[in-house]
Amino acid sequence: MLTDEQIVRRVRQGDLDAYGELVERYQRRLVAAAHHLVGDEDAARDVVQETFIQAYRHLEQLRDAAKVGAWLYGILRHRAHSWLAARRPTVSWEDESVDEWFVAADPAERVDMTALLAGLPAADRDALAARYLMDLSYDEVAKALGTSPQNARVRVCRAKERLRNLLDRAEKEVGL
Amino acid sequence: MRNVTPCPNWRELLSAYQDNNVSPKDRKRVAAHLQTCGDCRQALAQMDGDRDRFIDAYMAPAAKADLRDTVLAALRADAAIPAEQPQRKFPWDLLFHLGKAGAAVTLILLVAVFMGREPAGNLPATKNPSIFNEETDTTGDTTILLNTDQKLYQNSIADSYSEDGTVDAPDYLSPAKVYAARVNPDYGMNSYLYTVDGDGNLVTPSYGMIDDPGNALTLDQPKNRLYASNGNNPVMAYDALVSVKAKGSKIPSKPAGLKMAYDIDYRLQVKNALQKSRQAQGIITGLGGFTMNYQYVNNEHEPAVAAFNGKIPAEKAEAALAEIEKLGNVRGLTIAGEDLTGQFQSQREEIARQTEHAKKLDAIGSRSASKVAAGVEDQRHAAKGQVNAAKNALTGLTTRHELVTISAAFYEATPREPLTLARATAGTRHALNYALLLLVTIAVFFLVVGLVAAPFVGLRYWRRRRMAS
Numbered sequence: 353m354l355t356d357e358q359i360v361r362r363v364r365q366g367d368l369d370a371y372g373e374l375v376e377r378y379q380r381r382l383v384a385a386a387h388h389l390v391g392d393e394d395a396a397r398d399v400v401q402e403t404f405i406q407a408y409r410h411l412e413q414l415r416d417a418a419k420v421g422a423w424l425y426g427i428l429r430h431r432a433h434s435w436l437a438a439r440r441p442t443v444s445w446e447d448e449s450v451d452e453w454f455v456a457a458d459p460a461e462r463v464d465m466t467a468l469l470a471g472l473p474a475a476d477r478d479a480l481a482a483r484y485l486m487d488l489s490y491d492e493v494a495k496a497l498g499t500s501p502q503n504a505r506v507r508v509c510r511a512k513e514r515l516r517n518l519l520d521r522a523e524k525e526v527g528l
Numbered sequence: 529m530r531n532v533t534p535c536p537n538w539r540e541l542l543s544a545y546q547d548n549n550v551s552p553k554d555r556k557r558v559a560a561h562l563q564t565c566g567d568c569r570q571a572l573a574q575m576d577g578d579r580d581r582f583i584d585a586y587m588a589p590a591a592k593a594d595l596r597d598t599v600l601a602a603l604r605a606d607a608a609i610p611a612e613q614p615q616r617k618f619p620w621d622l623l624f625h626l627g628k629a630g631a632a633v634t635l636i637l638l639v640a641v642f643m644g645r646e647p648a649g650n651l652p653a654t655k656n657p658s659i660f661n662e663e664t665d666t667t668g669d670t671t672i673l674l675n676t677d678q679k680l681y682q683n684s685i686a687d688s689y690s691e692d693g694t695v696d697a698p699d700y701l702s703p704a705k706v707y708a709a710r711v712n713p714d715y716g717m718n719s720y721l722y723t724v725d726g727d728g729n730l731v732t733p734s735y736g737m738i739d740d741p742g743n744a745l746t747l748d749q750p751k752n753r754l755y756a757s758n759g760n761n762p763v764m765a766y767d768a769l770v771s772v773k774a775k776g777s778k779i780p781s782k783p784a785g786l787k788m789a790y791d792i793d794y795r796l797q798v799k800n801a802l803q804k805s806r807q808a809q810g811i812i813t814g815l816g817g818f819t820m821n822y823q824y825v826n827n828e829h830e831p832a833v834a835a836f837n838g839k840i841p842a843e844k845a846e847a848a849l850a851e852i853e854k855l856g857n858v859r860g861l862t863i864a865g866e867d868l869t870g871q872f873q874s875q876r877e878e879i880a881r882q883t884e885h886a887k888k889l890d891a892i893g894s895r896s897a898s899k900v901a902a903g904v905e906d907q908r909h910a911a912k913g914q915v916n917a918a919k920n921a922l923t924g925l926t927t928r929h930e931l932v933t934i935s936a937a938f939y940e941a942t943p944r945e946p947l948t949l950a951r952a953t954a955g956t957r958h959a960l961n962y963a964l965l966l967l968v969t970i971a972v973f974f975l976v977v978g979l980v981a982a983p984f985v986g987l988r989y990w991r992r993r994r995m996a997s
Contacts, residue, residue, distance in 0.1 A: 368600060375596045383593040384586035393589055404599040405606070465585030483547060484582050490549045509543035515578050520531040 360417035363408070375404050378421060382428055385481040389432040391470045399435050403428045422492035425482055429496065468522050469515070476511035483508045534571035535561075542568055546575050620984040627978005633971035637964065787868040789928040790842070792849065794936035796856035801938040802826075804855045805834030808936050811851045815844040817934070835937035845932040852936055859939070868925050875925065878918040886911035 354362075354373065362370035379400060386396035386403075407414075407427050414423050472480070482493040494504035534542050538561060544550045545558040562569050798804040802824050809819045817840030826832040840848050849861075889908035 368603060371603070372596045372600050375599050379593050379595045380587065380590045383590035383595075384583075387586050387590065396590075397593060397595065400593070401595055401599055401602070404595065405602055408599075408603055465581060469582065469585065480582065484579055485586055490544070490547070505540060505544055505549070508547065509540045512543055512546075512575055512578065513539070515582065516531065516574060519578055519581070 355418075356420045357417040360411065360414065360420060363411060371404075371408055374420070378424055379404075381421070381486050382424060385425060385485040386428055386432055387466065388469065388477055388481045388485060389429065390435055391466065393466075395435060395439075399428065399431045403431050406431070419492055419495065421486055422482075422488050422496045425486045425488065425492075426496045429478065468518060471518060472511070472514055475507065476514050479504070479507045479511040480515060483511075532567050532570040532574055534568045535565060538565075538568055542572055543575070546572060546579070618984075620981045620988070623977045623981035624985040625978075626974045627976070627981055630971045630974025630976075630978055634968065634975050637968050637971060640964075787872050787925070787929050789866045789868050789925075789932075790845070791862075791864045791866075791933040792845065792935070793862040793864070794849075794852055794934075795859045795861070796852070796936065796938050797859050797941055798856035798938045799940065801832045801834040801940045804938045805836055805936070807855055808852050808938070809836055809838065811848055812838040812840055812934065815848050815851075816841050817844065817848070817931075831940040833937060833939050835935065837933065837935045839931040840934050842930055842932050845934065848934060856938060866928075868929055871925055872922065872929075875918045875922040879915055879922070882911045882914040882918060886915065 354370075356374070356377075359370050359374045359377075363374065382400045382403060383396050386399045387393050390396055390399060403424060407424055410427075414420060416423075469477070469480075478497055479493065482488045482496050486492075486496075488496060490501045490504045490508070493508065494501040497504060497507070499507070538558070541550065541554060541558055545555065550558065562572065796804070805822065805824070809822065812819060817838050819836050819838040822834070822836030824832070824834045886908055889904055889911060
C-alpha cells in the first residue's frame with residue numbers, strides 16, 4: 353500500500369487516479385468529521401467533496417505530505433464553518449430537546465447520538481472530530497486547530513469531559 | 529452507569545494515555561496508578577466507551593460514503609474546461625483609498641501653506657542700487673559716474689564766453705569740439721549734460737539738465753578754465769582742469785610746460801567687494817605704490833562697498849588702471865587733474881623772498897644788539913620758518929606731481945542678507961518649500977488617481993448590492 357507521501361508525489365506528477373486513492377483513504381473520516389461539525393449528513397458529503405476538490409487545487413501548498421490527514425481536516429474545518437455561516441439562520445442547535453431523542457423502544461437506541469453531540473460547543477466538536485474521527489496525534493490536532501500541542505492536549509481532555517457529562521445527562525434522562 | 533470522576537491530578541494524563549500520546553515514562557506512571565486507583569480505572573473505561581459510541585455514531589453512516597468517482601469526475605470536468613485563470617484585478621479600491629488620503633494631505637498642506645505664507649511686500653528691495661547717481665564728495669570736487677552705455681553725441685552748444693572770463697557772447701568755441709553726454713535714462717538717471725572735448729573725453733560736469741537750455745558749461749581749453757552759464761549770467765567757474773573719462777580711456781597727456789597732478793577715482797561693480805578691493809590694493813603695492821586707507825561697509829539690505837585710497841608713481845598709473853579695470857564692471861571713472869605749475873612757481877618765489885628777507889635780518893642782527901631787542905631776531909626766525917614751510921609745500925607739490933592719487937570703490941549689486949543666521953534660515957525655508965512642493969505634488973497625484981478610481985469603486989459596490997438583493 354502506498355504511503356501518503358507517495359500518493360501525494362504521484363498526484364503532483366499528474367496522476368489523478370492516485371488522488372482517487374487518497375479520497376478513498378480519507379473520505380470516511382472526513383465525512384464523519386464533517387457530519388459532526390455541520391450536524392447534517394448530506395451536507396457533510398457536500399462539504400467533504402468540496403474539501404477534496406479544493407485540496408486538489410491547492411495541493412502545492414501542502415508542505416508535509418506525511419500529515420496530509422491533518423491538512424485535509426484543516427480545509428474541512430474552513431469549509432464546514434463556511435457552510436454553517438451560510439446556513440446559520442436555519443440551524444439552531446439549542447432547539448434540540450431530550451424528548452426528540454426517543455426514537456426507539458430500546459433505551460440504548462433511544463439516543464440520537466448525532467443530535468445529542470451537536471449540543472457540544474464548537475471548540476469541543478473540533479477537538480473531538482480531530483482526535484476521535486480523524487485519529488490525529490496531538491501535534492496534528494494542534495496544527496489543524498492552529499494552536500500549540502500542549503493546548504491541543506488540554507482542549508481534547510476538556511472535550512472528552514464535556515462529552516462524558518453530556519452522555520451522563522442523556523443517560524439519566526432516558527433511564528439508561 | 530455512575531459517572532466516575534478521575535483523580536484531579538491525573539485527568540489530562542489519563543486522557544493522553546487513552547489517546548496513546550504520552551511518553552514511555554508517563555505511560556508507566558499511569559499504568560502504575562491505574563493498578564491502585566479504581567476511580568481512574570473506571571474513568572478510563574468510561575472514556576473508552578464514550579469514544580466508541582462517539583466514533584460509531586459518525587463512522588457508521590460515513591462508512592457508505594463513496595466520493596471517489598464524484599470527486600474525480602468533478603476534477604476531470606474541471607480539467608477539461610480550461611480552468612478560469614484568476615484574473616488579476618486592478619486595485620481600484622487601493623487607488624481610491626490612496627486618493628482619499630491624497631485629498632486629505634492636499635487639504636492639510638494647502639491650509640498649512642496658506643497659514644504659513646509670508647506676508648506680501650516683506651522682501652528686501654532688489655532694485656538697482658544707487659551707485660549710478662551723481663555724487664559730490666566732501667572736498668567739493670565733482671564726481672561723475674558715467675554709465676558704460678552712455679551716449680555721446682555732437683551738440684552744437686556755443687554758449688556765451690569771453691576771453692577775459694566773463695560770459696557775454698556765444699560762438700566762442702568751435703561746435704565741433706563740444707559734445708554732450710547723456711546718461712542712459714534706462715538706468716533711472718537724470719539726463720545731465722556733460723561737455724566733452726574733441727577726443728571724446730568728458731571734460732566737464734554740468735549741473736544743468738539738457739532739458740534746461742539756460743544751463744550749459746563752456747570750457748576755455750587754452751586756459752583750462754571752465755565756465756557755467758545760466759542764460760547770459762555766469763554761474764560758476766572752475767580753475768582746475770576736470771577730466772572725466774569712460775572705461776578704457778587714457779590719462780590725458782599733460783599739457784606742455786605744466787606741472788599736473790591727477791586724482792583717479794574708480795567705481796566698479798563686482799560680486800565680492802572685499803575680495804576685489806584687496807586685489808586692487810595688491811595691484812597698487814605691486815606697482816610700487818601704497819595704500820593710505822581703506823574701508824568696508826556691509827550694512828543689512830544694502831549692497832556691500834569696499835573702498836581704498838592710495839598713491840602710485842605717475843608713470844605706473846596707466847598700468848594700474850588697466851589692471852583694476854579687469855576686476856569688475858567699470859561703472860564710473862573720474863580723472864581729475866590740477867595744474868600745479870603756478871603753485872610750484874609761487875612756492876619757489878616764496879622761498880627766494882623769505883630767504884632774502886632772512887639774510888637782511890641776519891645782517892641787521894649782526895650789526896646792532898639793540899635791534900635784537902627790537903624783535904629783529906624774531907622776524908629772522910619767522911622768515912626762516914616761512915622758508916621751511918615753503919620748502920615743505922614744494923615737497924608736497926612734488927609728491928602730488930609725481931604720485932597719482934588713486935582711489936577705487938567696489939560695489940556689490942545685490943543687497944546682502946541681513947545676517948548669517950538669517951541666511952541660514954532662508955536656506956532652510958527654501959529647503960522646506962521644496963519639500964512641501966514635493967509633498968503637494970505627491971498628494972495631488974494620489975488625489976487624481978483617487979478621482980479616476982472612484983467611479984469604478986462605486987460601480988463595484990452597486991453591483992455587489994444588486995447581487996446581494
